[in-house]
Amino acid sequence: MTRLFLALTLMCVFCLPVSQGKAQDVIIHSNRSVLQQVKDFELKGDAKSGFRQFRRKAEYFGTIYVNRSERLTGSFSNANTKFLADYYARAACHAQSKNPQYCVLYARVLPKDYDPNAQGETLSRDANKEFQEYSRLQNKGRFGAFAASDNGAVGYSWAEASKSAAEKHALKRCAKSARTILRKTPDHLKPAVSSPARQGCRLIHWAD
Incomplete structure (x- = not known):
């Protein structure tokens, strides 16, 4: 019964309706990151090693x-927004804690050129690279689209004959990416x- 419920849930996840809202500007960041430490109390044991690994590897x-x-620590990196990274990291800390109320925000990794007042869609470091490649592949007079999900998945299309075809292929590739991310979580x-x-893909940019 549990397996059946999970299978039905995943089927629904990747068949969510497409958002019809107008795409916002996509903010392109540099590949360089910066650590923003929110708390500075001393860490010990697994918390110390967890933070050391986060500082070294997180994007x-x-x-x-x-x-x-x-x-103990809970962390998440390579999310498409600061707020989603916060949400997932807090959930990770809560899931591992006997007393989750003691989980506090300790640090963030942000793009070095991050502007909290900028308006538009932000992307993870990996998704930024994908968006730049998507932009490079576009052909004048043809259609492309870029889709993203809250869990960090992206998918895009280029040189399609119609806008609807571009949207379809971008969403299909994004859904595949979302499934891959879920397997590795x-x-x-x-x-x-x-x-x-969090898993549903939505279109955030069109090219024609």
């Missing part, structure tokens, strides 16, 4: 929460990342 947008009393984070609201 924007990334966040780490720390439960100081239990000496640690078990304690899957309840948050697998939410249909």
